[in-house]
Amino acid sequence: MASDKRDMGEQVKDRGRHYFDDPKRWKRLIAILIVVCAVVFALDIANPILYSMTGFELRHPERSWEGFPEFYAVYGFLAYTAIVYTAKLLRKGVMRDEDYYDR
């Protein structure tokens, strides 16, 4: 059988350090994420205050449980975590060697 078609290019010289080689850059990225999270988190707290003062709502819940403050933030965080843990559990049941079907 013919082998895989690909063009990996010539040996490419690496021009030294790259953006994320510096751990500080990762830390800065995470700091930005935390700030963004804090902002979107604060919006849900600000919403009822804003409403009582101006009568304007940033978001009006369609369902009572969805109107629970920080519903989406909590749901997103928990769902993500649950998915990862469930998948790790699934792995215990279904994981086999890479060449399982080739043997």
Add this chain to the structure above:
Amino acid sequence: MIGSLPPAAVMILGALLVPLLRGRARTGWVLLLPVASLAALLSLGEGEFGQASIFSYELTLVRVDGLSRIFGWLFHIAALIGLIFARRGGSALEDASALVYAGAAIGAVQAGDLITLFVFWELLALSSVFLVWARGTERSYRAGIRYLIIQVGSGVILLAGIIAHARATGSVAFDHLGAETLGGKLILLGIGIKAAFPLLHNWLTDAYPEATYSGAVFLSAFTTKVAVYTLARGYAGTDLLIWVGVAMTMFPIFYAVIENDLRRVLGYSMINQIGFMVCGVGIGTEMAVNGAVAHAFNDVLFKGLLFMSTGALLYRTGTTKCSELGGLYKSMPKTAGLCIVGAASISAFPLFSGFVSKSMVMAAALEQNLDVVWLFLLFASAGVLHHAGIKIPFYGFFGPDSGIRTKEAPTSMLIAMGMAAFLCVFNGTFPTLFLYPNLPYEVTYVPLTSAHVISQLQLLFFAVLAFVWLRLSDREPHELPSTNLDADWFYRRFGRGVALAAGGVASRLRDAVAARSVAVAGSAIGSARRYMGPRGVLGRTWPTGTNVIWVAILLLVFLLLYYASTPVTSVPPPP
């Protein structure tokens, strides 16, 4: 001239010339065909064309209406982008099969009757398998065979359903079918295989990752989206599909988390995204079907973009396995950036395309008071963020440095990815300019509201925060070279084992029967030889005298029998 040809024929017939062309001539020709085909489609306007009749059934080769037109647009755009992507290193075989494949998809969504649909349905299977085989490896050959068996099988079930439907109704028109009749059920099953319904889905995750780097881009665009179109046409409002769709959004996300091959992750991701569409079709309201169709449109673009960026990785590094990749942004920064656009689109960040289409399905679920469905879909949205939003770009291009250094993707690939990325942002930012006006029903939904933007950002950013926390505390699943058992185990291992065991029993049975037959035949020959052989009683030579005695005895016996059988009658005295 083009106007008189059905649009599907332009690319299918045009593909015949591809093997004769080389280099720039072939590039020019294959890029001209989708454009010419789209021109043919747009010149038609709405209506039905190409009527014919066969065995007293009325065929309609081309039907252009709101639903088929948007899919027509989509498949032309996908074909053009895919063909541009395949310019570097793609063989004439790949070009030709991609053109026939795209033409078949266009023909299928324009089919006004079920017989025409069936013909293009099978052509989809036959043309696309070469995109898997073109990889030229043993694995791709075997995966292609499995793919072909299942795809052609789906067509056979479809045909059985069409026959049952035609006998019951006397018509082969392709309109709403419903799952109440036998024909309707069988057709739904045939479509369900192509749409990768749960337990029928493994052909997709099996074959797509084994295709060539550009083949997977075409594969991701056509087959499953034709299935979504046929569901929307024939089964809108079928309640069963709501839960089938929910199951499709849910189970692949767990597999995608632990899968090592990025293109197989995308395979599971496809099933997850099709789940949103199937759910929308099941809900069946105008907004839900609009959402399903809009999401199919966007999915082809962002999933195509993700398959192209992982295809570029495969082209440059020879692998798409998480456990072997990492740090590739250093060599391929533009590809990494475009991959992030695709990841943001599928995760439905505001201003990216998933945001304006997935939410239509979810809003329609809430409108129909399907609160539990809505909660599942929201859960699945967090799953999409994990495997497609974070895993693909992070483990492909960032993540721990693998030490691989290569070149940026070729210009043709960057152009194709750039086009897809542009359309992802364009549809996400200005949905009312092209996407919404071309949907089958009028759109009243407004995606960019403060409520939707805020709730979506809360969901997504806190899910990203969960990723950062799990990653930093080493709770993320490690990237391990592995195979994960799925429903295909039943035919690749269990079924194969049963077949081999049955073969073994049959072979022993045959050996036993053969041995017994030989023994019986041997003894028959032995006894024949004993009586009739040279020394056998019947084979002896006899003297002539003996023969004379036997003849005399025979004559005597005959005479005695004659006398015995002649009745004794008294002779009357003479007068």
